[in-house]
Amino acid sequence: IAVFGIFLTFPQWIFGAIPGGFGDILELARQQGKRVKVVGGGHSPSDIACTDGFMIHMEKSPTLPVDKEKLQVKVEAGILLSELNLELDKHGMALENLGAVSEVTAAGVIGTGTHNTGIEHGILPTQVVALSLLVASGEVLECSAAVNAELFGAARLHLGALGVVLDVTFQSRARGFRLKVTFPSTLTQVLDELEEHLRNSRYFRFLWFPHTENVRVIYQDPTSQPPRSSSSWFWDYAVGYHLLEFLLWISTFFPGLVVWINRVFFRLLFSSRQESVGRSHRVLNYECRFRQHVQDWAIPIGKTREALLELKAALDGDPGIGAHFPVEIRFCRRDQIPLSPCFQRDSCYINVIMYRPYGREAPWGRHCCTRKDLEQMFPEFPKFCALREKLDPDGTFLNPYLEKVLF
Numbered sequence: 001i002a003v004f005g006i007f008l009t010f011p012q013w014i015f016g017a018i019p020g021g022f023g024d025i026l027e028l029a030r031q032q033g034k035r036v037k038v039v040g041g042g043h044s045p046s047d048i049a050c051t052d053g054f055m056i057h058m059e060k061s062p063t064l065p066v067d068k069e070k071l072q073v074k075v076e077a078g079i080l081l082s083e084l085n086l087e088l089d090k091h092g093m094a095l096e097n098l099g100a101v102s103e104v105t106a107a108g109v110i111g112t113g114t115h116n117t118g119i120e121h122g123i124l125p126t127q128v129v130a131l132s133l134l135v136a137s138g139e140v141l142e143c144s145a146a147v148n149a150e151l152f153g154a155a156r157l158h159l160g161a162l163g164v165v166l167d168v169t170f171q172s173r174a175r176g177f178r179l180k181v182t183f184p185s186t187l188t189q190v191l192d193e194l195e196e197h198l199r200n201s202r203y204f205r206f207l208w209f210p211h212t213e214n215v216r217v218i219y220q221d222p223t224s225q226p227p228r229s230s231s232s233w234f235w236d237y238a239v240g241y242h243l244l245e246f247l248l249w250i251s252t253f254f255p256g257l258v259v260w261i262n263r264v265f266f267r268l269l270f271s272s273r274q275e276s277v278g279r280s281h282r283v284l285n286y287e288c289r290f291r292q293h294v295q296d297w298a299i300p301i302g303k304t305r306e307a308l309l310e311l312k313a314a315l316d317g318d319p320g321i322g323a324h325f326p327v328e329i330r331f332c333r334r335d336q337i338p339l340s341p342c343f344q345r346d347s348c349y350i351n352v353i354m355y356r357p358y359g360r361e362a363p364w365g366r367h368c369c370t371r372k373d374l375e376q377m378f379p380e381f382p383k384f385c386a387l388r389e390k391l392d393p394d395g396t397f398l399n400p401y402l403e404k405v406l407f
């Protein structure tokens with residue numbers, strides 16, 4: 001938490017009652033030469049939301065109007081998706097897609113471009129149809145495809161760099177159930193059958209178990225079937241969480257154990273076909289277990305086979321590396337959001353994890369992308385930077401992370 005920061009936990013409506021609201025904070029920060037960051041659920045596995053200036057935290061915000069005709073809902077920026085899921089459920093609605101966890105906020109998920117999987121679906125920011133943004137000048141700008149369209153595009157994946165998102169309007173869908181089907185395969189087979197899997201399921205992803213050929217295929221599509229569960233506390237938690245954490249902790253002293261953990265746990269927990277039916281948001285969210293480092297890379301979908309076989313060869317070629325399972329492979333449809341990893345191309349996401357059993361540090365590298373790299377990866381990056389500089393010439397919303405990595 002910032003040393004000099006003011007940790008403001010008032011929901012926006014309190015600030016709305018104070019003349020100027022968040023605008024006063026910007027003014028105060030300006031007078032004290034401080035910068036301002038907004039934190040959502042604090043779930044980004046990086047320093048992107050950190051600051052030594054003022055930190056604004058909006059929470060427990062009520063939802064605003066639901067448009068049942070258009071199936072749209074306007075929410076305050078700080079609402080957790082876990083709260084929104086329940087609110088929408090009351091209205092017979094649900095978000096089209098969600099990341100692995102819902103303890104994240106409406107403005108946070110468009111801060112970093114949260115995604116799940118589904119080649120017919122984009123990343124979560126593509127579900128946003130409007131938002132309002134308090135910019136450094138103190139002005140509140142309404143943004144949508146029709147109003148301030150260029151800023152709307154940039155603000156749908158804003159990195160916390162454009163201002164304070166005050167509210168977000170999501171396009172949702174009718175609520176329903178999803179059938180989750182999981183079954184074993186091999187890396188070679190799933191890569192050979194990739195097109196077929198992408199046709200078989202609109203929400204297809206798979207988990208590869210490093211140092212093995214083993215893969216767990218997952219389909220999680222809407223269904224009219226009634227709810228049924230396949231979970232078992234013993235296998236999912238006693239073995240799949242607590243025993244795994246203990247064995248990974250042992251492996252921090254004996255790294256050669258990781259290969260065996262990947263093999264044995266695949267056999268124990270992931271080598272049979274399973275089916276279950278649950279509420280959409282419950283199936284899309286999943287158990288992420290204990291503390292971990294994560295890096296999620298997006299590549300052109302056509303490079304999926306090449307990238308994974310290269311990753312496998314690198315691991316097989318270096319017996320000193322013990323890579324934890326799973327490497328999670330997901331797919332998202334192209335979009336027109338300037339800083340989206342799916343900008344104008346269908347993408348494959350490769351999510352690499354390294355658990356930290358009982359908090360014990362694990363060997364982990366940070367991504368080393370610089371502005372130069374990002375200008376190559378994101379054609380619209382210079383335009384985003386120019387827009388950011390125009391809106392916030394004094395860098396009020398910057399922090400060391402954004403300056404090091406982006407600007």
Ligand SMILES: Cc1cc2nc3c(=O)[nH]c(=O)nc-3n(C[C@H](O)[C@H](O)[C@H](O)COP(=O)(O)OP(=O)(O)OC[C@H]3O[C@@H](n4cnc5c(N)ncnc54)[C@H](O)[C@@H]3O)c2cc1C
Binds near residue numbers: 098161
């Ligand atoms: C267990 C776990 C599982 C995850 N699973 C997935 C997954 O499946 N897919 C995926 O893509 N990601 C996943 N993530 C990453 C997560 O979805 C993103 O990091 C997301 O941005 C976190 O949302 P948050 O509300 O916690 O935002 P924070 O981390 O608090 O902030 C994210 C960014 O948004 C900015 N911000 C937040 N609120 C505002 C606001 N009101 N105005 C302006 N800027 C704001 C912050 O300054 C920061 O730059 C996971 C993370 C964890 C910890």
Ligand SMILES: O=C1O[C@H]([C@@H](O)CO)C(O)=C1O
Binds near residue numbers: 100289292294328
């Ligand atoms: O950051 C992330 O964390 C989860 C998962 O790796 C947690 O175990 C996920 O899918 C992300 O993109």
